[in-house]
Amino acid sequence: MEDRVSREHSAIDVPDLTNEELQRYDRQIGPGVLSVEGQRRLKGATALVTRVGGMGGPAAQSLVMAGVGRVIIAHGGEMISADLNRQVLGSEEVLGKPRAEHFAAYLRTMNRFVTVEAIDHEPDDREAAELANRCDVILACPPNFTERLRLNRAAVESGTPFIDAAQWGMTGSLIVVRPGETACLQCVYPEEPPFEEFFPVLGAISMATGALAALEAIKILSGAGTPQYGKMLMVDGFHGRTTSLELRRDPNCPCCGGMVSTK
Numbered sequence: 603m604e605d606r607v608s609r610e611h612s613a614i615d616v617p618d619l620t621n622e623e624l625q626r627y628d629r630q631i632g633p634g635v636l637s638v639e640g641q642r643r644l645k646g647a648t649a650l651v652t653r654v655g656g657m658g659g660p661a662a663q664s665l666v667m668a669g670v671g672r673v674i675i676a677h678g679g680e681m682i683s684a685d686l687n688r689q690v691l692g693s694e695e696v697l698g699k700p701r702a703e704h705f706a707a708y709l710r711t712m713n714r715f716v717t718v719e720a721i722d723h724e725p726d727d728r729e730a731a732e733l734a735n736r737c738d739v740i741l742a743c744p745p746n747f748t749e750r751l752r753l754n755r756a757a758v759e760s761g762t763p764f765i766d767a768a769q770w771g772m773t774g775s776l777i778v779v780r781p782g783e784t785a786c787l788q789c790v791y792p793e794e795p796p797f798e799e800f801f802p803v804l805g806a807i808s809m810a811t812g813a814l815a816a817l818e819a820i821k822i823l824s825g826a827g828t829p830q831y832g833k834m835l836m837v838d839g840f841h842g843r844t845t846s847l848e849l850r851r852d853p854n855c856p857c858c859g860g861m862v863s864t865k
């Protein structure tokens with residue numbers, strides 16, 4: 603376990619940008635945003651977003667608009683009416699149809715400079731591990747802990763930066779993990795908590811949480827700003843409160859215990 607180390611974002615390729623791309627991203631390159639180098643890093647990067655519903659949809663959309671070179675989305679099942687209070691990648695035209703390919707087709711219309719791959723199911727252990735090895739960041743947006751902890755495990759084992767996004771009612775939360783250095787999701791949830799399949803959630807908080815997850819991913823990939831590694835960010839929209847908690851690694855964590863950092 604000790605030979606596992608956190609992957610550096612410097613491992614990302616930094617391809618050149620065309621004049622058309624520089625024009626596209628003109629409003630996000632400059633002081634306080636991205637450098638040209640950061641934008642090139644985004645172009646060279648691959649991001650995985652699992653479940654592209656209320657949170658993952660806006661997260662994937664934000665990554666595509668920002669110019670992350672390859673965005674892989676994974677989501678099984680078909681769109682139902684009750685999804686439309688929060689799932690922004692589909693419209694009423696997608697009702698009864700498989701989500702992943704339709705959502706990917708929509709994302710491709712937003713930015714021809716990026717590649718969008720669609721996976722029409724939730725990855726199992728083996729596929730999650732393979733995907734983690736291909737990716738520079740993982741955004742986990744499933745509603746259930748089985749999938750969230752599986753993706754956390756794949757991220758930690760491959761040393762891939764990991765962002766877990768969760769929502770309930772009018773509340774959203776994020777955990778940002780740098781494997782081997784900061785607490786992982788299983789440090790926070792050693793056992794899988796009980797899960798209710800149909801919980802209440804409002805689209806506005808889903809979108810806000812997904813957008814914040816994308817913002818963390820963009821900072822991690824580009825080198826801009828300060829990624830919130832080792833923290834849990836919570837937005838309690840019901841009461842109008844935001845909180846940031848420092849998380850401690852559990853030395854006995856069954857997922858990351860014993861793992862060492864490159865730093």
Ligand SMILES: [Zn+2]
Nearest residue numbers: 786789855858
């Ligand atoms: Zn851990």
